[in-house]
Amino acid sequence: MLDDLSNFQIRMETVLGSPRGPASTAPPRCPSASLNFVGREEEHKIIWNFFFGPEVQLDERRIFSIVGIGGCGKTQLARRFMKAVYRRFSDKRQAHLVFYIDGTTQATIEASLVSIAKANGLDESSEASLAWMSNLDTEFFMYIDNADDPTINMRGFFSNSDYVRVIITTRLSEKAHHYSQGDGSILILRSLSEEESIKLLAKTARLSEEAVVRDGSLIAMLLCYLPLAIAQAGACISKSGWTVHLYLEKFHSLRALLLDGRNDQVEATAIDDYPLHFYTTWKLSYDILPKRAQALLRLCSYLHHTGITEQLFHDAYRGISNEIFASPSILFSSHEQSAYVNARDFLNQFVRDEGWSTEDFAWCMREACSTSILSLEGTEHYSIHPLVHSCLHGVEKESTTTAFVLAASIISTGEVTWARLVNHMQHLLTYHSDTLSAMGNLANTLHELGRYNKAELMQREVLDKRQRGLGTDHPYTISAMGNLASTLHQLGLYDKAELMQREVLEKRQRGLGPDHPDTILAMGNLANTLRELGQYNRAELMEREVLENRQRGVGPDHPDTISALGNLASTLYKLGQYDKAELMLREMLEKGQRGLGSDHPYTILAMGNLASTLCELGRYNEAE
Known part of the structure; x- marks a missing residue:
C-alpha cells in the first residue's frame, strides 16, 4: 500500500494582511436578579396575571414582551419574575420545564437550545429541542433575554405547542408586537419612580x-x-x-x-x-477603577458580554506562551506583534513565580465588579450589561486584534472546546470584521497542527462571512472555500470536499485561467480527493494535466513538480499500472535526492512507495 501524498499536495490558501460544543448536563438556568433590585411590584403583577391569572386556560398559548431602552431594567424585572416561575414549577416537580435562552445572537440562541436538547437526552441540535418542546402536552415556560438583534426572527425559535408560555426582553418595540400573543401581551417598561x-x-x-x-x-x-x-x-x-x-x-x-x-x-x-x-x-x-481593572474591561468589551470566566484568561495565558505565538512560522506584522505584546503583558500581570495566580486575577475581577460595570453571575461567570459593553468601545482606541490574539491563544492550548469560545468569536466577527483574516490564518494553523475539527468550525465561520461580505466570486471567498475543502478532506469527508473543490476549480478557471498556479493547485487538490473516492481514471487525467503544467510553469526539478510526480504515481499504483508507477517513482526519488536531499519528506516517501511497487511486481530483493 502506498503512503498518501495528499498531505503534501493539498495546501492551504492563506490570506494575509486584511483583515459551537458540549453543553452542560442541565439546561441553562436564568441568572438571579440583582440583590439591589427595588420596586416594580405593579409590573410583576401584570406579568403574573398574564401567564397565570384565573382566566388563562392551560392550553392557551401565551407570549409576553417586556420592551424598553437599554438600562431601564427589563432583564432585572424578568429575572425577578422568573424566580417566582421557577418556584411555581418546582412545587409541581416540573422545574425541568422552565427554559432560559440567551437571545443576543443566532449563535447564543442555538447554543441554548442545544443545551436543552442535551439535558433531555435528544439529538444535540436546536431543531431536536424545538421539535420536542412542540410535542409537549403540559405547561412549560421559555425566557428569551436580550432579543435585540433586528435581523433575527425570534418566532422561528418559539415552540409550536399550545402549552408554551414565553417571556421576552427586547429594545425593539416593532418586533415585540410581532412576537407577542394575547391581550395585554406587551409591557413598555418606563423609568423608575x-x-x-x-x-x-x-x-x-x-x-x-x-x-x-x-x-x-x-x-x-x-x-x-x-x-x-x-x-x-x-x-x-x-x-x-x-x-x-x-x-x-x-x-x-x-x-x-x-x-x-x-x-x-x-x-x-x-x-x-x-x-x-x-x-x-x-x-x-x-x-x-485601578488601571489593571480598566484594561480588563477594555479587553472584555471585544468579547461577548456574557460567559466571561477566569478560566478563559488562564487558558489564554497558557496558550500565549505556546510556540505558535512565541515563535510563529509566519512572522507577525507590526500590527499583530503589537497586539501579541499587549495581550501577553496584560496576562503576565497575573503570574507569580509558581505560575498563574487565580487569587490575583480574582482580585482584579472584584475590582471591576466594585462599580457595577462587571457582574458575577452564579459562582464563576461574569457579564457586562450590553449598554455598558457598548460604552467600553469608546474608551481609549484599542485594536480588536489584541482581543483576537487573546481568544486565539486559548484555542492553541488544545484543551478548550469550541463551545467555550463560540459566542466570543461570534462577537468579534460580527462587530469587528478586521479580525476575519486573522481568524482564517489561525484556522489554517490549526489545520497544519492536525486539529481538523476546530479548524473546520472556524473555516465555516470565515467562509460564511466572506460570502456575505464580499460575494461568492471574490478571491478571498474562493480561498476560504478551498481551505475548508482541504480540512474536510483530512477529516475523511471526501464527498463534501469534492463538491467544494469542484466549485473552487471552476471559479479559478473562470477567473484566473487554466494555467494560473492557484488553478493548478485547485485541480491537484480535487484529484487527490477523487483518488480517495476510488475515481482513479478521473484522478489520473487531472494529475497528468497538473504535472504537465508544473513542468512547464516551474520546471522539472521544482518541489511542486516532484509532488505532482508522486501523486500521479500513487494513482497509477491504484490502477494496477505498476510498471508506469515504478518509472515515475524512480524519477521522483532521483530528483528528490539530487535537489532536496535524502532526508526530505518527498525523498523518503518516494523511496518507501517505490519499495511497495517493486513488491507488487514480485521484485522482493530489490524492494528489500
Missing part, C-alpha cells in the same frame, strides 16, 4: 435613604430615573467614598466636558436615543 430611584441609589451607595434624599433626587432626575445608571452612580459613591453632594458636583463637571465635545476619550454613541447622562455616570464609575 422617584421614590424607587432614591431607594435604589441608597441601596447601591450603602447609605440610608435620609442621607441621599436631597441630592439623590437631583441625581435620579439627571439620570432620567434609569435603574442601570442609578445603580452605577450608587456603586461609584460607595467605591470612592464620596458624599452624594460631591458625586453630583463631579457629575456636572464631566457632563459639561462631554457636551462641549472636549473629552476625546468617550464617544457619545447613540443607542436607542439613550440620554448622554448615562455615559457620564458610566465614565465616572470607570475612572475610579
Whole structure:
C-alpha cells in the first residue's frame, strides 16, 4: 500500500494582511436578579396575571414582551419574575420545564437550545429541542433575554405547542408586537419612580435613604430615573467614598466636558436615543477603577458580554506562551506583534513565580465588579450589561486584534472546546470584521497542527462571512472555500470536499485561467480527493494535466513538480499500472535526492512507495 501524498499536495490558501460544543448536563438556568433590585411590584403583577391569572386556560398559548431602552431594567424585572416561575414549577416537580435562552445572537440562541436538547437526552441540535418542546402536552415556560438583534426572527425559535408560555426582553418595540400573543401581551417598561430611584441609589451607595434624599433626587432626575445608571452612580459613591453632594458636583463637571465635545476619550454613541447622562455616570464609575481593572474591561468589551470566566484568561495565558505565538512560522506584522505584546503583558500581570495566580486575577475581577460595570453571575461567570459593553468601545482606541490574539491563544492550548469560545468569536466577527483574516490564518494553523475539527468550525465561520461580505466570486471567498475543502478532506469527508473543490476549480478557471498556479493547485487538490473516492481514471487525467503544467510553469526539478510526480504515481499504483508507477517513482526519488536531499519528506516517501511497487511486481530483493 502506498503512503498518501495528499498531505503534501493539498495546501492551504492563506490570506494575509486584511483583515459551537458540549453543553452542560442541565439546561441553562436564568441568572438571579440583582440583590439591589427595588420596586416594580405593579409590573410583576401584570406579568403574573398574564401567564397565570384565573382566566388563562392551560392550553392557551401565551407570549409576553417586556420592551424598553437599554438600562431601564427589563432583564432585572424578568429575572425577578422568573424566580417566582421557577418556584411555581418546582412545587409541581416540573422545574425541568422552565427554559432560559440567551437571545443576543443566532449563535447564543442555538447554543441554548442545544443545551436543552442535551439535558433531555435528544439529538444535540436546536431543531431536536424545538421539535420536542412542540410535542409537549403540559405547561412549560421559555425566557428569551436580550432579543435585540433586528435581523433575527425570534418566532422561528418559539415552540409550536399550545402549552408554551414565553417571556421576552427586547429594545425593539416593532418586533415585540410581532412576537407577542394575547391581550395585554406587551409591557413598555418606563423609568423608575422617584421614590424607587432614591431607594435604589441608597441601596447601591450603602447609605440610608435620609442621607441621599436631597441630592439623590437631583441625581435620579439627571439620570432620567434609569435603574442601570442609578445603580452605577450608587456603586461609584460607595467605591470612592464620596458624599452624594460631591458625586453630583463631579457629575456636572464631566457632563459639561462631554457636551462641549472636549473629552476625546468617550464617544457619545447613540443607542436607542439613550440620554448622554448615562455615559457620564458610566465614565465616572470607570475612572475610579485601578488601571489593571480598566484594561480588563477594555479587553472584555471585544468579547461577548456574557460567559466571561477566569478560566478563559488562564487558558489564554497558557496558550500565549505556546510556540505558535512565541515563535510563529509566519512572522507577525507590526500590527499583530503589537497586539501579541499587549495581550501577553496584560496576562503576565497575573503570574507569580509558581505560575498563574487565580487569587490575583480574582482580585482584579472584584475590582471591576466594585462599580457595577462587571457582574458575577452564579459562582464563576461574569457579564457586562450590553449598554455598558457598548460604552467600553469608546474608551481609549484599542485594536480588536489584541482581543483576537487573546481568544486565539486559548484555542492553541488544545484543551478548550469550541463551545467555550463560540459566542466570543461570534462577537468579534460580527462587530469587528478586521479580525476575519486573522481568524482564517489561525484556522489554517490549526489545520497544519492536525486539529481538523476546530479548524473546520472556524473555516465555516470565515467562509460564511466572506460570502456575505464580499460575494461568492471574490478571491478571498474562493480561498476560504478551498481551505475548508482541504480540512474536510483530512477529516475523511471526501464527498463534501469534492463538491467544494469542484466549485473552487471552476471559479479559478473562470477567473484566473487554466494555467494560473492557484488553478493548478485547485485541480491537484480535487484529484487527490477523487483518488480517495476510488475515481482513479478521473484522478489520473487531472494529475497528468497538473504535472504537465508544473513542468512547464516551474520546471522539472521544482518541489511542486516532484509532488505532482508522486501523486500521479500513487494513482497509477491504484490502477494496477505498476510498471508506469515504478518509472515515475524512480524519477521522483532521483530528483528528490539530487535537489532536496535524502532526508526530505518527498525523498523518503518516494523511496518507501517505490519499495511497495517493486513488491507488487514480485521484485522482493530489490524492494528489500
